[in-house]
Amino acid sequence: MQEVFLTRRERFSGAHKLYVSHWSKEQNEEMFGKCANANFHGHNYELFVTVAGQPDPVTGFVINATDLKSIIHEYVIDHLDHANLNLDIDWFQNDLQPTTENLIIAIWDRLEAHLKGCRLHKLRLVETENISVEYFGPTHS
Amino acid sequence: MQEVFLTRRERFSGAHKLYVSHWSKEQNEEMFGKCANANFHGHNYELFVTVAGQPDPVTGFVINATDLKSIIHEYVIDHLDHANLNLDIDWFQNDLQPTTENLIIAIWDRLEAHLKGCRLHKLRLVETENISVEYFGPTHS
Amino acid sequence: MQEVFLTRRERFSGAHKLYVSHWSKEQNEEMFGKCANANFHGHNYELFVTVAGQPDPVTGFVINATDLKSIIHEYVIDHLDHANLNLDIDWFQNDLQPTTENLIIAIWDRLEAHLKGCRLHKLRLVETENISVEYFGPTHS
Amino acid sequence: MQEVFLTRRERFSGAHKLYVSHWSKEQNEEMFGKCANANFHGHNYELFVTVAGQPDPVTGFVINATDLKSIIHEYVIDHLDHANLNLDIDWFQNDLQPTTENLIIAIWDRLEAHLKGCRLHKLRLVETENISVEYFGPTHS
Amino acid sequence: MQEVFLTRRERFSGAHKLYVSHWSKEQNEEMFGKCANANFHGHNYELFVTVAGQPDPVTGFVINATDLKSIIHEYVIDHLDHANLNLDIDWFQNDLQPTTENLIIAIWDRLEAHLKGCRLHKLRLVETENISVEYFGPTHS
Amino acid sequence: MQEVFLTRRERFSGAHKLYVSHWSKEQNEEMFGKCANANFHGHNYELFVTVAGQPDPVTGFVINATDLKSIIHEYVIDHLDHANLNLDIDWFQNDLQPTTENLIIAIWDRLEAHLKGCRLHKLRLVETENISVEYFGPTHS
Numbered sequence: 001m002q003e004v005f006l007t008r009r010e011r012f013s014g015a016h017k018l019y020v021s022h023w024s025k026e027q028n029e030e031m032f033g034k035c036a037n038a039n040f041h042g043h044n045y046e047l048f049v050t051v052a053g054q055p056d057p058v059t060g061f062v063i064n065a066t067d068l069k070s071i072i073h074e075y076v077i078d079h080l081d082h083a084n085l086n087l088d089i090d091w092f093q094n095d096l097q098p099t100t101e102n103l104i105i106a107i108w109d110r111l112e113a114h115l116k117g118c119r120l121h122k123l124r125l126v127e128t129e130n131i132s133v134e135y136f137g138p139t140h141s
Numbered sequence: 142m143q144e145v146f147l148t149r150r151e152r153f154s155g156a157h158k159l160y161v162s163h164w165s166k167e168q169n170e171e172m173f174g175k176c177a178n179a180n181f182h183g184h185n186y187e188l189f190v191t192v193a194g195q196p197d198p199v200t201g202f203v204i205n206a207t208d209l210k211s212i213i214h215e216y217v218i219d220h221l222d223h224a225n226l227n228l229d230i231d232w233f234q235n236d237l238q239p240t241t242e243n244l245i246i247a248i249w250d251r252l253e254a255h256l257k258g259c260r261l262h263k264l265r266l267v268e269t270e271n272i273s274v275e276y277f278g279p280t281h282s
Numbered sequence: 283m284q285e286v287f288l289t290r291r292e293r294f295s296g297a298h299k300l301y302v303s304h305w306s307k308e309q310n311e312e313m314f315g316k317c318a319n320a321n322f323h324g325h326n327y328e329l330f331v332t333v334a335g336q337p338d339p340v341t342g343f344v345i346n347a348t349d350l351k352s353i354i355h356e357y358v359i360d361h362l363d364h365a366n367l368n369l370d371i372d373w374f375q376n377d378l379q380p381t382t383e384n385l386i387i388a389i390w391d392r393l394e395a396h397l398k399g400c401r402l403h404k405l406r407l408v409e410t411e412n413i414s415v416e417y418f419g420p421t422h423s
Numbered sequence: 424m425q426e427v428f429l430t431r432r433e434r435f436s437g438a439h440k441l442y443v444s445h446w447s448k449e450q451n452e453e454m455f456g457k458c459a460n461a462n463f464h465g466h467n468y469e470l471f472v473t474v475a476g477q478p479d480p481v482t483g484f485v486i487n488a489t490d491l492k493s494i495i496h497e498y499v500i501d502h503l504d505h506a507n508l509n510l511d512i513d514w515f516q517n518d519l520q521p522t523t524e525n526l527i528i529a530i531w532d533r534l535e536a537h538l539k540g541c542r543l544h545k546l547r548l549v550e551t552e553n554i555s556v557e558y559f560g561p562t563h564s
Numbered sequence: 565m566q567e568v569f570l571t572r573r574e575r576f577s578g579a580h581k582l583y584v585s586h587w588s589k590e591q592n593e594e595m596f597g598k599c600a601n602a603n604f605h606g607h608n609y610e611l612f613v614t615v616a617g618q619p620d621p622v623t624g625f626v627i628n629a630t631d632l633k634s635i636i637h638e639y640v641i642d643h644l645d646h647a648n649l650n651l652d653i654d655w656f657q658n659d660l661q662p663t664t665e666n667l668i669i670a671i672w673d674r675l676e677a678h679l680k681g682c683r684l685h686k687l688r689l690v691e692t693e694n695i696s697v698e699y700f701g702p703t704h705s
Numbered sequence: 706m707q708e709v710f711l712t713r714r715e716r717f718s719g720a721h722k723l724y725v726s727h728w729s730k731e732q733n734e735e736m737f738g739k740c741a742n743a744n745f746h747g748h749n750y751e752l753f754v755t756v757a758g759q760p761d762p763v764t765g766f767v768i769n770a771t772d773l774k775s776i777i778h779e780y781v782i783d784h785l786d787h788a789n790l791n792l793d794i795d796w797f798q799n800d801l802q803p804t805t806e807n808l809i810i811a812i813w814d815r816l817e818a819h820l821k822g823c824r825l826h827k828l829r830l831v832e833t834e835n836i837s838v839e840y841f842g843p844t845h846s
Contacts, residue, residue: 001561001563003559005558015181018623020622039225040181041222041224044270058518059441059522062524084180088180097623099623128154128185129573131572131573131629133570133571134568143840143843145809147838148837149835149836150836151835159341196804199800199802201806237342240343242286242343243337271290272291272347273288275286275287302764315771323507325436325466326467381760381765381766384765413711414712416709424702424704426703427665427699429696431694478665478666478669481661483660487595489597579744579745598786598787603789604720605718605787606719606746607749646740647744648744648746692749693716
């Protein structure tokens with residue numbers, strides 16, 4: 001069996017802030033620093049979506065990368081690009097913070113069901129050149 | 142005469158929107174697309190500051206890069222990093238839009254007077270991997 | 283006067299070979315090395331288009347970057363992307379070689395007339411991480 | 424036991440096309456888009472070869488990176504650089520398509536036997552800034 | 565269980581040489597090439613530290629990236645930045661060579677104990693654009 | 706006239722320190738910070754050599770990039786790669802400091818005379834991702 005991992009990169013620019021509503025301004029600034037700015041800041045995010053599968057014997061594709069792009073755009077990029085992660089989407093309800101960690105989990109949950117013929121293996125989300133996260137989906141013990 | 146151009150890169154993450162107040166929502170969206178989103182979006186900006194001068198015969202420096210960093214931070218980065226360009230600073234009054242073009246001019250105007258012993262030659266501001274601007278200061282005809 | 287230089291990056295993947303038809307195979311291989319391979323090789327090219335102008339007092343744009351993208355695609359990318367530079371376009375007739383140098387001149391000649399409200403200032407074309415060219419248009423003595 | 428993973432990057436520029444011979448032109452263009460162009464297109468490929476092993480107690484090397492470079496060049500780069508993947512090598516016979524997926528498997532099969540004193544752990548092959556594949560070798564169930 | 569992997573990048577510039585003291589100059593040059601230069605050479609190293617954990621339900625953090633930065637600086641960067649790896653630190657005693665392989669093991673050993681609330685999962689150390697290593701810690705058989 | 710600017714990138718890894726011999730240790734540390742470390746530190750330098758000329762009507766080359774590589778290696782890289790800039794070369798005599806500024810001037814002086822059929826237009830030398838210099842040669846007033 002020859003399993004190959006194919007990664008496609010997509011990008012989006014978003015605004016967000018990190019602010020726990022039942023904390024004081026001082027508590028938020030101590031935990032989140034400048035990220036607690038009430039008026040938001042933003043990032044150019046890079047999202048790397050890795051799917052796993054065996055190349056099709058005729059096409060040589062694990063998945064057609066153009067199809068993969070369409071799926072990522074429909075379920076992720078169209079919602080997040082040029083959006084305010086706190087205000088424009090309902091992914092972060094009940095004081096769930098739009099940290100890079102929570103964002104990558106939310107993306108996984110919206111993307112996974114829509115991949116046909118291959119499985120979602122890994123997401124990588126780059127917030128700045130110095131900070132990124134990876135997620136392989138929920139695990140069960 | 143041996144003039145050398147020294148460039149230092151600094152970074153900041155900001156939120157902004159492009160929206161002309163006396164235009165309709167439709168006009169703004171036609172001109173600015175998703176950048177007109179009322180709730181803001183954001184970017185990781187990279188700023189490249191280029192100064193020109195002759196290397197000092199003793200130190201070999203056009204300017205001490207540590208001093209250059211301090212000046213850029215005091216007059217630019219400390220104001221723009223994790224800020225909302227529309228709301229948190231007074232650089233964009235009277236409906237002046239915080240486009241990359243207007244932002245680089247505003248940075249030049251705040252930075253130029255503070256460089257001693259060398260002259261500000263060029264700014265380069267990168268908004269995304271696909272869009273950047275350069276500015277060499279105002280010219281007189 | 284405040285002239286700002288705006289750069290937009292676009293990409294295309296092309297195949298080409300360098301081969302002077304009235305030279306022997308040996309002469310071609312001596313001059314062009316592996317680039318003379320009769321069956322072609324290829325590159326991911328990056329094209330940086332720099333236009334100059336004053337930001338519009340209302341929009342803050344030198345040119346709307348979305349419009350600039352459309353122009354670059356219509357006159358350049360749509361012709362070069364996934365194309366064979368020797369066979370699929372008529373830009374390199376009469377044994378004119380599709381070197382990076384000749385390609386950047388050919389792009390300038392096809393792009394310049396279509397920029398309205400700003401002027402084409404510079405093209406930069408990256409063939410590999412080690413080789414790139416820049417061109418500022420024809421000069422007259 | 425202290426296993427370290429050492430990665431060496433090498434590069435090659437190649438031309439290829441994706442085209443199933445028993446399909447119509449329309450079928451090929453629907454599946455492969457512009458990649459089906461009969462005259463080929465090309466890419467700057469980046470190949471990352473990762474080997475695993477314990478550092479030698481005297482030299483501190485998992486493998487001498489200069490030796491690793493030589494092996495990669497002899498068995499991979501010398502065959503693929505400035506080559507046409509469809510025409511110049513016999514790796515893609517019987518309508519096997521030179522997709523990134525099939526290419527990384529073919530590289531693994533030619534490289535693995537030649538690594539002495541360490542084992543081939545992973546290959547990563549980057550076709551464009553947006554598309555890459557990884558492969559850990561064949562698995563047995 | 566939702567385990568997320570967070571990576572923070574830090575950088576340091578160091579000098580080193582590779583030279584086995586009980587070998588002749590010729591033996592060292594044959595094994596290490598130019599890296600055996602008695603007067604040292606140097607690199608800009610990039611260190612990627614990956615920690616694993618579940619995001620905190622209130623803050624959304626696996627670890628506060630600012631805290632992670634402080635820990636990396638205190639135990640690694642402050643010791644290695646602008647240092648001579650052979651002379652300025654005692655990490656490479658008894659002719660242990662400061663190769664990238666041995667360096668990443670040494671960093672792991674100094675960093676691991678100081679991460680609270682999450683676990684050190686992986687280190688990646690980039691010596692040049694062509695050579696890097698990864699390490700997941702010692703394993704027991 | 707169609708002048709094209711061709712740039713070739715080469716790399717070298719070197720060690721250096723900045724230390725004025727007739728200053729005290731304290732004065733050196735105040736001016737140069739950690740760069741004054743007596744035992745040296747080092748960098749991966751990137752050198753971008755830009756030459757200007759008209760493409761040859763037959764070959765389409767301003768200069769054969771392979772020839773340009775050979776010239777840069779013979780006069781620059783072979784001297785600087787894996788070298789100690791203070792000890793291994795005689796470019797920095799009489800307390801001339803091996804700063805990036807002085808290094809780029811020294812490279813220009815050694816390279817310029819050896820370019821035939823085109824002229825050296827610009828050098829760019831990158832010391833870290835945050836600091837680089839450019840030089841266009843000596844000017845006369």
